[in-house]
Amino acid sequence: MTMAAILPGLAVLALAVLCGRPLGHYIADVLEGKAASRSRFRLRLERVVYRVAGIDPERESGWKQYAIGVLLFSVVGALFVYVLQRLQVWLPLNPQSFANVTADSSFNTAISFVTNTNWQGYAGESTMSYLTQMLGLAVQNFVSAATGISVAVALIRGFARHTSKTIGNFWVDLTRTTLYVLLPLAGVMALLLVSQGVIQNFDAYREVTAIAPQADGSHVQTLAMGPVASQEAIKELGTNGGGFFNANSAHPYENPNTLTNFIEMFAILLIPIALTFTFGRMVGDARQGWAVLAGMAVLFVSLWLVAAHFEQQGNPVMAQLGADTSRTDAQPGGNMEGKEARFGIGASALFAAITTATSTGAVNSMHDSMTPLGGFVPMFLMQLGEVAFGGVGSGLYGMLIYALLGVFIAGLMIGRTPEYLGKKIEAFDMKMTSIAILATPAVVLIGTAVAVSAASGKVGVANPGAHGFSELLYAFSSAGNNNGSAFAGLSANTPFYNTALGIAMWLGRFWVLVPVLAIAGSLAAKKRTPVTAGTLPTHGPLFVVLLIGSVLLIGALTYVPALALGPIVEQVMMVGELP
């Protein structure tokens, strides 16, 4: 592997850590109510909103109230996105007069965006009106991300507090995160993107007169338009990933050059990394945050390099047919099927790893056309529960759940009651941890099993052989872990997949999120136990290894049999193609 493949990845990581630290501290300030008080305007605006809503911002709630708030807010959000799609033909900002979206597709998309998955069963440029995109989808890009951050912070409060009945006020956390964290970042990023060529307008689609005849014999090419940059910015920052266009971040109007690609990757990593610093700040020990971040980084870097290696090595079938797949100063070489010339191999493999290590699911290349082991990486990163940085909020709370499991296993080995950050981990906490950890594998594996058994599941598969199985496994891994990327050959815009994946996304989000809040409530109520010589330190290399070990243990035990039937068999077959 060349420096040119590795350096951009290290650069984007380093920059995200560098900027993530102050941002993480700022997020802690915002959610502890310190930042709002710095501005009179903010304070007045917030007070008016809370008064109309009948909320006392000073009054916190227990975990059950908090969870009910999250669930109600998500249900209302889903209904709104659903209705907007079903009525769009009669609503404004629909210059192409797109028809109302079908019931099953609307259901799938509504759940998809509310759960921060952003699986795209539809093709944006031929389905969704501008109003649906901005008021339906982009709003959820903001608030589903803010919900994730709120829940993560509620869990942190569980660690940081003791003998407390409450874990925060969901409405206040949600409002402040959206207004003071996500909105300003998105505004700046959107304008940066526009300056580089990402479009931002409400124009009708534009017909241009091409210089050579197009495929239909005419000289007409019709360019899709829309308010793309504003949506693109929050799509990456909120680790959402639902593209304005079908081709997502591979589309030149979403991601026109090397710089925008770098900005987008940075934006995806920024908040998940920042939250580890929020964690360190709020529990009063920065080293705890660094330890979690280190565990995430090791998992991410090792898997990213695997993808980069195999994509650059390319597909022997292409070389045999007479294609030049070597990397030179004049061409990227490697496996260029489903990749853009401006990104080449390095930036495509890196983006694929970043988008699945987090719960983003935006793509700048088509994962379905990756080499077997290149495509294994995004799939496995999702199956690990998206904890190597992870989604905004969901990544941190997912990783902290694994931390609880890690100290529990260590506690069993040395025969002591497990503790984490001064909190004894007891039966109730471990029950909830088990539910949270086992929920997504259950959804993924049962979903895949149903799809390979049902006729209406098999009919959607595009590629023959082992790769076809990978398409199904990838789809349910993506939905169950709220990622949203796809092996997109799968024809998923059918009633079967829209329904099955919709259910998988809902369970994958809330079957984890509610137990996490329960743990937060349980931890907050506990007393703090003093540190003794027998306490396992949770900030050193030993703990980092323990953390990575628990993630890999669960991920490998759960998924290796399924992976063996997909990418691993395919790799063996591909090597067999060699002369």
Next chain:
Amino acid sequence: MVSQIRPVLVIFSFLAITTGIIYPFVVTGIARAAFADEAGGSLIVKDDKVIGSRLIGQNFTEPRYFWGRPSATGTSPYNPLASGGTNQGPLNPALAEAIKTRIDSLRAADPGNNAPVPVDLVTASASGLDPHISVAAADYQVARVARARGLPVDRVGELVAQHRDDRWLGLFGEPTVNVLELNLALEHVAVQVGE
């Protein structure tokens, strides 16, 4: 739960209006004022006619033009109303078949050129609208284009070199050539030579 109905409705409406209406309109306003060209799609205007976008590839199949990446957009190649890739897996026989056909047609258009074909010229892009090809893919086509237009090979090679977009700092991005811009420059040269 009933006590939560009012908060959920008010907070949702407030956040929806802020992030779903005010935010995109403010961004559009600033974008159109500061970056009108980019916000509108980086359009190329020639003789008062919009002839395309610098960022969106067009379909070129005649030997006298440089060809872009194979495109798998819906219904026909380079259709911006249905962006996307082939999604063919690495061992899909249809992928091998497609690559073989593309190599054959490149060779048929340029008999005698038996150099290996740069891989990006025979593999479909992710968006189907890729405006670029690699520098190698442009170099590969120089002889054919020069012959079809009756231009000296050196002159066409020079044009490619002028349109080469190199790696930033030698590390970030890939060396590419914008196919539409190259072909526009080519038409310009051809007109001059013709005169």
